[in-house]
Amino acid sequence: MSYLDKIDACNAWEPAAFVPFIRRGERLGSLRYSAAEELRRWPRQFRVTETAVEWIETPDDFEGCTLALAEVARGLVDEGVIPYLHGEQYPVTAGGRESARCLVDRACAPFFGMRAFGQHLNGFVRTARGIEMWVGRRSADRKLYPGRLDNLVAGGLPHGIALVENLRKECAEEAGMPPTLADRAVAVGAVTYCRDSDRGLKPDVMFCYDLELPEDFEPRCTDGEVETFYRLPVKEVAEIVRETDDFKLNCNLVIIDFLIRHGLIPQDDPQYVAIVQGLRSPLPSSDQRPTPTN
Amino acid sequence: MSYLDKIDACNAWEPAAFVPFIRRGERLGSLRYSAAEELRRWPRQFRVTETAVEWIETPDDFEGCTLALAEVARGLVDEGVIPYLHGEQYPVTAGGRESARCLVDRACAPFFGMRAFGQHLNGFVRTARGIEMWVGRRSADRKLYPGRLDNLVAGGLPHGIALVENLRKECAEEAGMPPTLADRAVAVGAVTYCRDSDRGLKPDVMFCYDLELPEDFEPRCTDGEVETFYRLPVKEVAEIVRETDDFKLNCNLVIIDFLIRHGLIPQDDPQYVAIVQGLRSPLPSSDQRPTPTN
Numbered sequence: 001m002s003y004l005d006k007i008d009a010c011n012a013w014e015p016a017a018f019v020p021f022i023r024r025g026e027r028l029g030s031l032r033y034s035a036a037e038e039l040r041r042w043p044r045q046f047r048v049t050e051t052a053v054e055w056i057e058t059p060d061d062f063e064g065c066t067l068a069l070a071e072v073a074r075g076l077v078d079e080g081v082i083p084y085l086h087g088e089q090y091p092v093t094a095g096g097r098e099s100a101r102c103l104v105d106r107a108c109a110p111f112f113g114m115r116a117f118g119q120h121l122n123g124f125v126r127t128a129r130g131i132e133m134w135v136g137r138r139s140a141d142r143k144l145y146p147g148r149l150d151n152l153v154a155g156g157l158p159h160g161i162a163l164v165e166n167l168r169k170e171c172a173e174e175a176g177m178p179p180t181l182a183d184r185a186v187a188v189g190a191v192t193y194c195r196d197s198d199r200g201l202k203p204d205v206m207f208c209y210d211l212e213l214p215e216d217f218e219p220r221c222t223d224g225e226v227e228t229f230y231r232l233p234v235k236e237v238a239e240i241v242r243e244t245d246d247f248k249l250n251c252n253l254v255i256i257d258f259l260i261r262h263g264l265i266p267q268d269d270p271q272y273v274a275i276v277q278g279l280r281s282p283l284p285s286s287d288q289r290p291t292p293t294n
Numbered sequence: 295m296s297y298l299d300k301i302d303a304c305n306a307w308e309p310a311a312f313v314p315f316i317r318r319g320e321r322l323g324s325l326r327y328s329a330a331e332e333l334r335r336w337p338r339q340f341r342v343t344e345t346a347v348e349w350i351e352t353p354d355d356f357e358g359c360t361l362a363l364a365e366v367a368r369g370l371v372d373e374g375v376i377p378y379l380h381g382e383q384y385p386v387t388a389g390g391r392e393s394a395r396c397l398v399d400r401a402c403a404p405f406f407g408m409r410a411f412g413q414h415l416n417g418f419v420r421t422a423r424g425i426e427m428w429v430g431r432r433s434a435d436r437k438l439y440p441g442r443l444d445n446l447v448a449g450g451l452p453h454g455i456a457l458v459e460n461l462r463k464e465c466a467e468e469a470g471m472p473p474t475l476a477d478r479a480v481a482v483g484a485v486t487y488c489r490d491s492d493r494g495l496k497p498d499v500m501f502c503y504d505l506e507l508p509e510d511f512e513p514r515c516t517d518g519e520v521e522t523f524y525r526l527p528v529k530e531v532a533e534i535v536r537e538t539d540d541f542k543l544n545c546n547l548v549i550i551d552f553l554i555r556h557g558l559i560p561q562d563d564p565q566y567v568a569i570v571q572g573l574r575s576p577l578p579s580s581d582q583r584p585t586p587t588n
Contacts, residue, residue: 096564163561187557190570207561261555263481267457267501270390276484280574 001243004271006252007278013196021112023055023101026094027286030113030201038081042072065102073108082111090116091159094286103159113201115283116156119167120254121185121209123152131234131262134219136226145248150226152219154251163207176220185209188261191253191279203283208254234264253279295537298565300546301572307490315406317349320388321580322395324407324495332375336366359396367402376405384410385453388580397453407495409577410450413461414548415479415503417446425528425556428513430520439542444520446513448545457501470514479503482555485547485573497577502548528558547573
């Protein structure tokens with residue numbers, strides 16, 4: 001296996017198997033054909049064709065759209081199309097989270113193929129032996145990816161909370177960090193990917209952070225999400241990423257990005273450019289930039 | 295002006311205005327229609343159609359292809375299509391520089407729209423006032439971009455020289471660095487862009503480096519490429535990038551990448567994701583990955 005395999009696994013989707021979800025000319029999501037069919041239950045709201053689902057009778061304002069989608073979400077749960085609601089509100093946007101048109105329950109985002117945003121933090125220690133990285137193992141009782149390895153801190157970004165604040169919260173909950181330590185995290189970029197998951201399309205943006213931790217730091221999980229922590233030589237982490245499926249799928253990409261930025265993947269690797277580009281995969285969007293298909 | 299404007303300026307090209315340059319099914323370049331017409335002078339070698347230029351009578355081996363292209367290059371100079379040859383040999387490749395099929399004179403790469411590889415180094419100093427960056431001003435007598443600002447060290451990558459060796463050479467020539475200092479540079483990724491230039495298409499890969507320099511380091515140019523050096527607060531450099539056209543076009547992108555990786559562009563900037571993705575623009579390639587145009 002290779003780093004690129006992990007990147008490709010996070011970008012496995014067939015554009016032809018999805019139709020755009022459009023509101024007033026903006027592409028807010030991408031629906032699988034079968035998901036589009038489910039929306040025929042609300043014919044006044046959605047025009048379902050072979051090439052798109054259009055939200056035709058759409059409220060003008062943020063609140064109205066949010067309420068309308070919440071009703072649809074409840075309907076989809078009632079019909080057993082979506083197993084449960086999450087309770088956390090995600091932005092519905094054609095761009096960044098600051099240009100949200102309304103909100104949707106987190107559990108519905110993949111059904112609609114809506115963009116989701118998260119934060120992932122690489123916690124590491126510089127030692128005389130080289131960089132060592134803290135990673136967590138997810139608890140066995142997690143709904144998603146139980147028992148898999150994870151970044152030291154990682155979480156979804158609900159609407160209406162600032163990045164720095166949410167990161168503090170996640171750092172406290174998942175690793176027992178005081179805010180003074182969490183605030184030392186350096187924003188280092190974002191990884192984007194788009195994956196056809198069993199719950200629908202996931203066009204995701206992961207905001208990435210590096211946090212150099214003191215030698216004596218010991219993470220402590222306070223919210224039950226993580227079962228154990230390991231502090232491993234970065235080469236060992238790299239090998240786990242490359243050779244196994246132990247990590248939660250998207251966490252691999254955050255670590256590969258770390259390896260690239262710290263000079264730990266040689267630039268003469270024949271896949272180097274593909275790796276670097278693959279960490280910033282294009283997401284479905286309203287205004288496609290020209291793509292070099294000619 | 296914005297960071298994204300600078301990225302867009304480096305990615306301004308219309309795929310429909312170019313035809314692929316194909317050898318045995320591999321896309322080795324992209325020719326403007328007028329450039330494709332010029333190749334009709336060699337009808338046995340190249341099949342020029344409206345959709346492609348195929349190198350039909352192509353030698354089997356590396357040397358043979360290199361010689362054949364060299365002859366074409368001389369012909370193009372004789373006809374005044376290309377003003378001069380550079381003398382440096384660049385790889386001709388559908389992928390990375392390690393999978394070169396043959397070589398071509400550097401001055402011909404844009405004519406054929408062939409990938410070019412370079413190395414760009416951000417030289418910086420950490421001070422109590424924050425990060426300061428060393429930048430150079432190109433000499434007035436340069437053929438390309440005279441008088442423009444430049445990264446501390448930047449140069450093209452000829453074929454057959456290892457990255458670390460070429461970087462040492464460039465660090466010595468352009469900034470008077472001893473190899474011990476140059477070797478401290480950290481490989482931090484690569485920026486890719488594709489631009490329609492007056493000389494043809496430039497699908498370029500810039501390997502990027504960060505080098506933290508000692509407080510007392512003073513760059514010294516030994517090859518005449520740089521006229522003066524400035525050490526500026528990084529915020530001032532960021533402003534020059536954003537608000538002016540002082541930097542050589544592609545150097546802007548290397549600095550924007552530095553700003554992203556050092557947390558100096560806020561992640562809640564509405565253009566953040568577009569910036570991050572724009573620094574890794576797709577290049578024309580033989581095997582297009584699926585693009586989300588549906």
